Amino acid sequence: MDSALIPEGVERCSFKRFTLGMIIPAALVIWGLYAAYLCWFKGLNQTNMNDSYGFALWIWADLAVIAVGGGAFFTGFLRYVVGKDELKNIINFAVLVGFCCYCSAMLILAIDIGQPLRGWFIFWHANVHSMLTEVAFCLSLYLTVLAIEYLPLLLENRKLDQVPFFHNLGHNMHEVMAVFAATGAFLSCFHQGSLGGVTGVLYGRPFGMREGIFIWPWTFFLYTWSAAACGPCFTMLSCKITEMITGKKLVKDNVYNLLAKISGWMLGTYIVAKIADTLWWAIVTVPTTGFTFMEFYNNSNNFHGLWILILEIGVCGLLPVAILVRKKWRENSSLFFTAILLAVIGVCVNRWVMVMQPMAMPVMTFDQWVLYLPSWQEWATTILPVAGGIIIIALSYRYLPVFPQERELNPVEKS
Amino acid sequence: MKINRRHFLALGMGATAGTMLSPLPWKLTDDASIWTQNWAWTPVPEIGESYYAGGACTLCPGGCSLSVRKVGTRVVKIEGNEESPINTGDLCGVGISATQLLYGPSRIEGPMIRAGKRGEGKWRRLSWEGAEAQLAEKLSALSGSKKSVVALSASKQGSVALLIQRLLAAVGSDRFLTLPSVHDTLEAAMALTMGREPGEGVGFDTENTDLILSLGSSVAEGWGSPVRMVKTAAAKTMIQVEPRLSTTASMADIWVPAKPGTEGVFALSVAAAMIQEKLYDHLFVATATEGFDAFSAWLLENYTPKKAEAVTGVSPALVKKVAVAFAGARRPVAICGRGKGDTPISLAEALSVFALNALKGSVQRDGGLVKVGAIPYTLAMAETDDLGAKLAAVTEKGRTELLMDWGTNPFYTLATSQEAADALAAIPTIISFSPYMDETAAMADLILPDHTHLEKIQDVPVRAGLERPLVTLAQPAVDPVMTTKHTGEMLISVGKELDADAFPWDDYESYLEESCGEMWEALSEGGLWQGDIAWKRGLERMLGTSDRFTFVIPEGPVFLSANGDASRYPLTLVPRSSLRISSGAVADAPFTMKTIEDTVLLKGVSLVEMNPVTAKEAGLHEGDTATLTTSFGMVPVKVTLFDGVMPGVVALSKGLGHTAFDEYIGGKGSSYTALSGAMVDSATGFNCTWGARASLKRG
Amino acid sequence: MNTEPKETRAKKFGMVIDLDKCTGCGSCMVACSSENNVPVRKDESDKLLSATWIRVYRITNGKEFPDTEICYFPRPCMHCGGKNDDGHSPCVSVCPATATDYDHSTGIVSQIYTRCFGCRYCMAACPYHARYFNWWDPIWPAKIEESLSPDVSPRMRGVVEKCSFCFHRYQKAKDKAYIEERDVEEMEYQTACTQACPSGAITFGDLDNPDHAVYTLKQDKRAFRLLERLHTNPKVYYLSARSWVKRAGDNYVSSEEPTKGPGAYKLEGHGGH
Known part of the structure; x- marks a missing residue:
C-alpha cells in the first residue's frame, strides 16, 4: 500500500511485516513517553536521583549518545573536508544515525532538567564560563546542521522529489553540503569537548577534575578525540545491524574497511592519550588533592573496583585497536564486528565512569560513597529515544535512498 | 480555482512559517517560563508588619523565654529571648520548630x-x-x-x-x-540530708562551678535546662560517667565508661577514694556536717574503689584520677539523673551524690549543689x-x-x-x-x-x-x-x-x-x-551557722540491677538522649525530624547502636534488620555500629516511635520507653529504670 | 593595603565554627529551616533527599572503645571564593544560566530560584553537598503555610536551593543602616544559625574587617577549612584543638602531616575555570 513511497529499484518487505516489526519499538516509545509525562507533570521525584546523585543515568545517556553520534561529524569531515570519497556511500546513514542521537540527547535533556519550560534560560541568561552553556549552544546549532544535512535525503523520497521545488532544493543543498559538514565538524569539536569539560572543570571533585590548557581540561580533547574514534564505529555497528535485519548487504566492504582503519588509528591514538592522561592524573593531579589513585577504586561500595578501568582501556580500548589497525583482522567479519562493538561499549563506559563516579565518590572525609539505581521512569525515558531512533532509521531506510550502493549490491529482478 | 490537498498542505505550511516568524512563539515561551515562576501551588507568604512578641516554651522543663517573630497576625519564627538569664537569645531546635506544632496537622480542632x-x-x-x-x-x-x-x-x-x-x-x-x-528523688534526698520545706527544690549552680562530675547526665543533650546546659558543656571542665560515648562524654575531659546503671556506685567509690586519700574538705566536713564518721566507715567497708570495680567495671586507678580531679577543683559539683533527668534515680543513688558533693564542701555554696527556695x-x-x-x-x-x-x-x-x-x-x-x-x-x-x-x-x-x-x-x-x-x-x-x-x-x-x-x-x-539564691555566703557558712548537712547511709540498693534472664537476654539496652529528639510528651515537629541523624532513624526504622565487637559475636552487620526484644516488648530495628558503645550494651534513641500525631512526626521508629520496663526503688516507689536486658536477633 | 573607607569597601562575610564547642544539638539546622522556609516531607530520614541548608555531620576518630571520640561538623554553604578567591566558585563557574552568582561586594554565593532551571550541574560541582534540589513541590501540611516567612520566597519544585548566609537579613540591616547613614554593624547582621546556636560555637561577620570577631578567629592556630587542598577557598572556617578533627577536614595521603593552615596550599596547574 505504500509502494509509491518506496525508492525505485529496491525491494522492501511488505507493509504488514514492517508494521509488525515496529510494534515493539512503538510500545517502548509509548512507555517512555508515559514516563516522560510523569517526570514532567509530577517532577523529578519520579527518578531515583538524589542530592548526591544530581547527575545520573540521563546525563550518562546524553554523553553516550552524543559520543556515538559523533560518527556523523567525523564521517562528514572525512568525506567533505579530507576528501575520502568512498565514504559518500555511508555518509547518509552516518548523518541519519547522528541525527537520531542528537535528537535523543535533546529529548533526554528536556526531561532531565527540573524546569523544562525555562530550559531556554541557558541561552538567555548564558554564563560563558559554564561548559554546559557551550554545550547547549553548539549542540543546538549542530542539531540544526544535522537536520539540514538530513533534509536533502528526505527530499529524495520519491513522492517529495516529484515536487519541483523540493527537487531543486535538494539538489542545491547537495552542492553546499561541504560547508555544512565543515561547520558541523567545527561545532562538534567544541561541544564534544565541552562535554568532556563538564566533569573536567569540577575542581571540587577530584575524580572528575583534570588539569589542562587555558580554559580547557584534558578531558575536553579526549572527549572530542574519542567521539571521532568511536562515533564511526557506532555508525558501522548500526549499519551492520541494519544489514542483519534487512538481510541485505548495503555498504561495500571497502567502505567499512576504510572507516574501520581510520577509526582504529583514531582509537589507538586516543587510548595512548587516555593512558597518558590517566597516569598524569593518578600520579600528579590526584595526590595534590590528598587522594590516592586506588582510593577511587577500592571503596567497598565501589563493587566494580579497578576492573572498570581495565574494561575501558584494555578490553574496550587496546583490543579493538589491535583488531581495527591490523588489516587481516579487521577484514575478518566477526573480529570486525567484535571490535566496533567493543569500541562503542568502551566510549559508553568512559562516559559512565566520568559521570557516575564523581557523583558517588565522597570528597569530604566523613562523607559516604553513594550507590544509585535508576528508577523505571529513568530507564524508560532513556530507552525512549533509542526506540524512537530505531523507528526513524527504519522509516528512513524504507522510504529514502539511504544507501547509494543498495541497488548495485541487491539488484531487483524485474517481474 | 479548485482547492485540493496540496493547497491545504501549502496553507498549513504557510501558517506554520508565519506563526514562527510572528512574536507569538516567543511570547508563549516567555509566558510559560513566567508561569513556572509563579505556580499557584507554590505558596507566596503574605507580607505584613514584622514585630516580636514575648513568650515561654513549655515543650521541656527547661524554662526558655521566647521572642516570637510575627508578620501581621502570623507567627513565622520562634527565637530565644535575649533578656532571658536561661537561654540568652538562643534556643534549641525543638523550641524553634514549635511554629510547626502550632499550625501543624496534629492540632486538635476543638472539643x-x-x-x-x-x-x-x-x-x-x-x-x-x-x-x-x-x-x-x-x-x-x-x-x-x-x-x-x-x-x-x-x-x-x-x-x-x-x-x-x-x-x-x-x-x-x-x-x-x-x-x-530525677528531681523527685533529689528532693527526697535533700529532705534527709539538708531538710526541706514544701515547695523547695534542688539546684546545681553550674554557672559558677569549675568542674562538673556528671553521673550519667546528658549535660550537652538535654539535662536540666538544655540551652543553658549546652553552654555549660561547651565551657566547663567535665567528667562524664556513662557506658556510652555520648556527646557529653566526648566533650568531657575524662570519660568514665562505667557499666550501665552503676553511676551511683561509682560516685561512692570516688567518695571512698577521697576519704582514703584524705582529699575531702576537712574544714567543711568538721564544721558543717553530721554523721561523717559512720558514713565514712560504711563507705570504706563497702565501696572502696577495689570493691566497686566488681560492679562498675572502672579500675581503681581511674577512680582515683577522678577523685583527685574532683577534690582538686575549686568549686566542683557532682550532678546526677541519667540522660535528660526525666527518669528518677534510686534514693540511695541520690544520697550518694549528695554525700560526694558534701565531702568537697560543694553544698549550699557558689558552684555547688544548692537548695532552691519555694516559688511564692x-x-x-x-x-x-x-x-x-x-x-x-x-x-x-x-x-x-x-x-x-x-x-x-x-x-x-x-x-x-x-x-x-x-x-x-x-x-x-x-x-x-x-x-x-x-x-x-x-x-x-x-x-x-x-x-x-x-x-x-x-x-x-x-x-x-x-x-x-x-x-x-x-x-x-x-x-x-x-x-x-x-x-x-x-x-x-x-x-x-x-x-x-x-x-x-x-x-x-x-x-x-x-x-x-x-x-x-x-x-x-x-x-x-x-527569686534570690537561698544559700549563705562566706563567713556565715564557714562558721556553721548555715544549714548543716547530714551524711545519710542509704538503706536501699544504690545500683538497681536489670531484670531478665541473662542467657535469654544477653545484652543490656540503654537509652540515647539527643537534643534533636524531644523525648517528652510531644513529638518532634517536622523541622526537628530533619535534624535526626540517619544513624538514629532511617526510612521510618530506629537504629540500635552497638559495638562492632558485640555485633561480630552476634553475627550482625551495619544496616542489618533485627528485632530488639526485652521482657517488656519487642520492636524492629536496624543495626548501626559505633565504637563508643560499651561491648555488650546496645543503645536506642529515646523519644521516637510516636504512634499518634500525624504522618510527618508520628510513626517514626520505635519507642525506647515501651521497652524499658520497671525498676522500682523500694525507698521511693519510683520506677527508676535505666535500661533493660535485651536480645537482638537478625530479621 | 586597602585604603577605601569602611562604608563602601567590599565585605567578605564568613563564618567561624568552633568544633570543640559544638554539641550537635541541631538548633542551627532548625533555625535555618524556619528562617528560610525550607520544605518538609513526611519522611526526612533519607538524608540524600532531605534538605537542610546547614547539615550537622557526626564524625568519629575511628578508635576502638573506650578511646573513641566524636565531633560534630556543621556544614552550611561554604560560599567559596574559588581558585585564587576570584569568585569562580565551583558551582558559580558551572551554572549555565547564571542562576547562582558570586557577589563581590559581600562574598556571598547567591541562588536565583526563578532563574534556575534545575540542571543540577552546581550540585555535581559542590564537594560539600551544600546544594539541595527540590525533587517535590513544596507542601506544608495543615496550616503550616501560615508560618512561612515573607523574607525568603518558597522554592518551586525543580530548582536548586542552598544556604544564603541569610542574605535577606543583610538586606534588612543594610536598608536600616542606609537610612541612618552609617555602615551595618557586626551584630546587626547575623545568620539565623549563629543566632540560635546555644553553645556559641558559630561566629559570623566580615572576614576582612579587623573589628569583627571572625577576623581574629580565622587566624587562630586551631583554624582550618574543609577541603582546603581543592582550592575552593571556603568562607567557613573551623576551629579545633584536636588533631584528628583537623585531619578530618581534608584528605591526606597516608604519610602526609596535616600541618598546613588556611590558604597554605599553593595553587598549581591549569585547566577548568
Missing part, C-alpha cells in the same frame, strides 16, 4: 467526644459548653471510689496545676500526679505524698476509673511495657486536655484541647535544677488557631459546677494574677520572675 471505638480516630465535635458539661457530668457520676480519679499534670506547681488539684479535691481524690523525674505562689498547693506508688497504680489494672491528662501523654511516657500500655487502655474513662493528637488524646473518650504555649497566658514554673527559683510567662503571641480553650479557664468553669467555693474566680486571668501575687509585676512586665 471532641469519641464516636467510634476507642483509638479508632472517630470523633464528634462538641461545643465548649457541651464539652465542659460532659466533663462535669463524668466527674460527678463516678460510681466507684472517689480515689479512682487520677489527674496527670505537666507541671507540679503553678496556676493550672492548682486548679487541677482543686478539681480532684472537689471529687474527693488526692491522686494529683506529675511525670516523675499566694495560693499554696499540697505536695502529693507517695507519688511513686500513686504513679505505679496508674499502670495497674483496675486501680483507676477516670484519668485526666494535661500535657503528660501517659500513653507514651508511662507505657513502659505492653502490660502498662494495656492497663492504661483499660481505664474506663480517659479525658485529654492536649492541644495535639498525642497517644493519650488518640485513646481518649473526651478531648478538651488546651491552647498551645504560643496561644495562651500562663505561668510556667521552672523545675530544671537551676540555682534559684524561676517562673516564666507564656504569652499569647497569636490568636488561637483552633477552637481551643485555656485549660485554666475550662477548669474554673467546670470546677464551679462541682464546688463553687473552691473556684471563686471570674476568669483565668484574674485568677492568675492573684495566684502569682508578688511575682505578677515582674512576670507581666518582663515575662520572667526569679
Whole structure:
C-alpha cells in the first residue's frame, strides 16, 4: 500500500511485516513517553536521583549518545573536508544515525532538567564560563546542521522529489553540503569537548577534575578525540545491524574497511592519550588533592573496583585497536564486528565512569560513597529515544535512498 | 480555482512559517517560563508588619523565654529571648520548630467526644459548653471510689496545676500526679540530708562551678535546662560517667565508661577514694556536717574503689584520677539523673551524690549543689505524698476509673511495657486536655484541647535544677488557631459546677494574677520572675551557722540491677538522649525530624547502636534488620555500629516511635520507653529504670 | 593595603565554627529551616533527599572503645571564593544560566530560584553537598503555610536551593543602616544559625574587617577549612584543638602531616575555570 513511497529499484518487505516489526519499538516509545509525562507533570521525584546523585543515568545517556553520534561529524569531515570519497556511500546513514542521537540527547535533556519550560534560560541568561552553556549552544546549532544535512535525503523520497521545488532544493543543498559538514565538524569539536569539560572543570571533585590548557581540561580533547574514534564505529555497528535485519548487504566492504582503519588509528591514538592522561592524573593531579589513585577504586561500595578501568582501556580500548589497525583482522567479519562493538561499549563506559563516579565518590572525609539505581521512569525515558531512533532509521531506510550502493549490491529482478 | 490537498498542505505550511516568524512563539515561551515562576501551588507568604512578641516554651522543663517573630497576625519564627538569664537569645531546635506544632496537622480542632471505638480516630465535635458539661457530668457520676480519679499534670506547681488539684479535691481524690523525674528523688534526698520545706527544690549552680562530675547526665543533650546546659558543656571542665560515648562524654575531659546503671556506685567509690586519700574538705566536713564518721566507715567497708570495680567495671586507678580531679577543683559539683533527668534515680543513688558533693564542701555554696527556695505562689498547693506508688497504680489494672491528662501523654511516657500500655487502655474513662493528637488524646473518650504555649497566658514554673527559683510567662503571641480553650479557664468553669467555693474566680486571668501575687509585676512586665539564691555566703557558712548537712547511709540498693534472664537476654539496652529528639510528651515537629541523624532513624526504622565487637559475636552487620526484644516488648530495628558503645550494651534513641500525631512526626521508629520496663526503688516507689536486658536477633 | 573607607569597601562575610564547642544539638539546622522556609516531607530520614541548608555531620576518630571520640561538623554553604578567591566558585563557574552568582561586594554565593532551571550541574560541582534540589513541590501540611516567612520566597519544585548566609537579613540591616547613614554593624547582621546556636560555637561577620570577631578567629592556630587542598577557598572556617578533627577536614595521603593552615596550599596547574 505504500509502494509509491518506496525508492525505485529496491525491494522492501511488505507493509504488514514492517508494521509488525515496529510494534515493539512503538510500545517502548509509548512507555517512555508515559514516563516522560510523569517526570514532567509530577517532577523529578519520579527518578531515583538524589542530592548526591544530581547527575545520573540521563546525563550518562546524553554523553553516550552524543559520543556515538559523533560518527556523523567525523564521517562528514572525512568525506567533505579530507576528501575520502568512498565514504559518500555511508555518509547518509552516518548523518541519519547522528541525527537520531542528537535528537535523543535533546529529548533526554528536556526531561532531565527540573524546569523544562525555562530550559531556554541557558541561552538567555548564558554564563560563558559554564561548559554546559557551550554545550547547549553548539549542540543546538549542530542539531540544526544535522537536520539540514538530513533534509536533502528526505527530499529524495520519491513522492517529495516529484515536487519541483523540493527537487531543486535538494539538489542545491547537495552542492553546499561541504560547508555544512565543515561547520558541523567545527561545532562538534567544541561541544564534544565541552562535554568532556563538564566533569573536567569540577575542581571540587577530584575524580572528575583534570588539569589542562587555558580554559580547557584534558578531558575536553579526549572527549572530542574519542567521539571521532568511536562515533564511526557506532555508525558501522548500526549499519551492520541494519544489514542483519534487512538481510541485505548495503555498504561495500571497502567502505567499512576504510572507516574501520581510520577509526582504529583514531582509537589507538586516543587510548595512548587516555593512558597518558590517566597516569598524569593518578600520579600528579590526584595526590595534590590528598587522594590516592586506588582510593577511587577500592571503596567497598565501589563493587566494580579497578576492573572498570581495565574494561575501558584494555578490553574496550587496546583490543579493538589491535583488531581495527591490523588489516587481516579487521577484514575478518566477526573480529570486525567484535571490535566496533567493543569500541562503542568502551566510549559508553568512559562516559559512565566520568559521570557516575564523581557523583558517588565522597570528597569530604566523613562523607559516604553513594550507590544509585535508576528508577523505571529513568530507564524508560532513556530507552525512549533509542526506540524512537530505531523507528526513524527504519522509516528512513524504507522510504529514502539511504544507501547509494543498495541497488548495485541487491539488484531487483524485474517481474 | 479548485482547492485540493496540496493547497491545504501549502496553507498549513504557510501558517506554520508565519506563526514562527510572528512574536507569538516567543511570547508563549516567555509566558510559560513566567508561569513556572509563579505556580499557584507554590505558596507566596503574605507580607505584613514584622514585630516580636514575648513568650515561654513549655515543650521541656527547661524554662526558655521566647521572642516570637510575627508578620501581621502570623507567627513565622520562634527565637530565644535575649533578656532571658536561661537561654540568652538562643534556643534549641525543638523550641524553634514549635511554629510547626502550632499550625501543624496534629492540632486538635476543638472539643471532641469519641464516636467510634476507642483509638479508632472517630470523633464528634462538641461545643465548649457541651464539652465542659460532659466533663462535669463524668466527674460527678463516678460510681466507684472517689480515689479512682487520677489527674496527670505537666507541671507540679503553678496556676493550672492548682486548679487541677482543686478539681480532684472537689471529687474527693488526692491522686494529683506529675511525670516523675530525677528531681523527685533529689528532693527526697535533700529532705534527709539538708531538710526541706514544701515547695523547695534542688539546684546545681553550674554557672559558677569549675568542674562538673556528671553521673550519667546528658549535660550537652538535654539535662536540666538544655540551652543553658549546652553552654555549660561547651565551657566547663567535665567528667562524664556513662557506658556510652555520648556527646557529653566526648566533650568531657575524662570519660568514665562505667557499666550501665552503676553511676551511683561509682560516685561512692570516688567518695571512698577521697576519704582514703584524705582529699575531702576537712574544714567543711568538721564544721558543717553530721554523721561523717559512720558514713565514712560504711563507705570504706563497702565501696572502696577495689570493691566497686566488681560492679562498675572502672579500675581503681581511674577512680582515683577522678577523685583527685574532683577534690582538686575549686568549686566542683557532682550532678546526677541519667540522660535528660526525666527518669528518677534510686534514693540511695541520690544520697550518694549528695554525700560526694558534701565531702568537697560543694553544698549550699557558689558552684555547688544548692537548695532552691519555694516559688511564692499566694495560693499554696499540697505536695502529693507517695507519688511513686500513686504513679505505679496508674499502670495497674483496675486501680483507676477516670484519668485526666494535661500535657503528660501517659500513653507514651508511662507505657513502659505492653502490660502498662494495656492497663492504661483499660481505664474506663480517659479525658485529654492536649492541644495535639498525642497517644493519650488518640485513646481518649473526651478531648478538651488546651491552647498551645504560643496561644495562651500562663505561668510556667521552672523545675530544671537551676540555682534559684524561676517562673516564666507564656504569652499569647497569636490568636488561637483552633477552637481551643485555656485549660485554666475550662477548669474554673467546670470546677464551679462541682464546688463553687473552691473556684471563686471570674476568669483565668484574674485568677492568675492573684495566684502569682508578688511575682505578677515582674512576670507581666518582663515575662520572667526569679527569686534570690537561698544559700549563705562566706563567713556565715564557714562558721556553721548555715544549714548543716547530714551524711545519710542509704538503706536501699544504690545500683538497681536489670531484670531478665541473662542467657535469654544477653545484652543490656540503654537509652540515647539527643537534643534533636524531644523525648517528652510531644513529638518532634517536622523541622526537628530533619535534624535526626540517619544513624538514629532511617526510612521510618530506629537504629540500635552497638559495638562492632558485640555485633561480630552476634553475627550482625551495619544496616542489618533485627528485632530488639526485652521482657517488656519487642520492636524492629536496624543495626548501626559505633565504637563508643560499651561491648555488650546496645543503645536506642529515646523519644521516637510516636504512634499518634500525624504522618510527618508520628510513626517514626520505635519507642525506647515501651521497652524499658520497671525498676522500682523500694525507698521511693519510683520506677527508676535505666535500661533493660535485651536480645537482638537478625530479621 | 586597602585604603577605601569602611562604608563602601567590599565585605567578605564568613563564618567561624568552633568544633570543640559544638554539641550537635541541631538548633542551627532548625533555625535555618524556619528562617528560610525550607520544605518538609513526611519522611526526612533519607538524608540524600532531605534538605537542610546547614547539615550537622557526626564524625568519629575511628578508635576502638573506650578511646573513641566524636565531633560534630556543621556544614552550611561554604560560599567559596574559588581558585585564587576570584569568585569562580565551583558551582558559580558551572551554572549555565547564571542562576547562582558570586557577589563581590559581600562574598556571598547567591541562588536565583526563578532563574534556575534545575540542571543540577552546581550540585555535581559542590564537594560539600551544600546544594539541595527540590525533587517535590513544596507542601506544608495543615496550616503550616501560615508560618512561612515573607523574607525568603518558597522554592518551586525543580530548582536548586542552598544556604544564603541569610542574605535577606543583610538586606534588612543594610536598608536600616542606609537610612541612618552609617555602615551595618557586626551584630546587626547575623545568620539565623549563629543566632540560635546555644553553645556559641558559630561566629559570623566580615572576614576582612579587623573589628569583627571572625577576623581574629580565622587566624587562630586551631583554624582550618574543609577541603582546603581543592582550592575552593571556603568562607567557613573551623576551629579545633584536636588533631584528628583537623585531619578530618581534608584528605591526606597516608604519610602526609596535616600541618598546613588556611590558604597554605599553593595553587598549581591549569585547566577548568
